[in-house]
Amino acid sequence: MSEGDARFALRLRSWRRLNGIKQFALAEMLGVSQAAVSYWETGRDKPSPDLMKRITELISGSELDEIRLERVFTERQPGIMALYDLDGVRLLAASRGYRALWPGMSLLQGMSLERHLVNESGELLANAALRRDINSGKLALVSGVSDRHTDIIVDTAVRHEWNTRVRRFGPKTLLSISYDPCGETVPVGITEVKLFSDLK
Incomplete structure (x- = not known):
């Protein structure tokens, strides 16, 4: 099986499960x-080119809706x-709490922060x-404690615990992160990394 075929198989299975669609129901939809x-x-096996096109359109449409929903949910x-x-x-979306705590960072929506990560x-x-596990869809959750995440200094540093949920939407990988300010004596560092296979 080629890498592209393996990615398609994982994408189809993940999409179907996330949307609560049984195999027989998808089969009926596609004939x-x-x-x-x-x-x-x-x-x-892999679908014919015509079926592949229909499946890709089906998945892409619902993925865009899911991403839009994630943005609106986060902002509220x-x-x-x-x-x-x-x-x-x-940064795709920031909650009201995030915008209140870090108003300067909130203004960087859409800007690539990858080169600025610290x-x-x-x-x-x-x-x-870890990057390989993220890209392959194996990584589920990462937690840690930090003062800053970038070298862009626009807001006051706040020590905080954070939890990241990694989700795949077709070719896109989204990171949904929650933050909770904590005491300065809590040591910084990555505290937990969980793969989907580790979740019970």
Whole structure:
């Protein structure tokens, strides 16, 4: 199985499960057998070019809706949350709490922050094994304690605990992060990394 076929199989299976669609229901929508869908999801076979186009359009449409929903949900939260696109580490949305605590950073929405990452965030994305797990869709959650995440100084540093949920939407990887200010005596660092296979 090629790398592209493996990515398609994972994308199809993840999309179907996230949307609560059973294999037989997807098979009926596409006019194929449930076994065909099973073979596509395990990489034993792949759809015809016409079916591939229909599946890609189906997945892409719902992924855009999901990303839009994630943005709106994040922006409406009173707590301190942010939504980032891993591609360039771009801020997509900031909650009301985030905008109140870090108004300067909130203005950097859409700007690539990847070259400006420092401390735990810089360490996280510089780690080749973790980056590979993120890109392959294996990484689920990362937690830590930080003072700053970038070398862009526009707001006061605040020591905080953070939790990152990693989600794939087709080719896009989104990082949904919640923050909680904590005492200055709490040591900084990455405190937990969980793969999907570790979740129970």
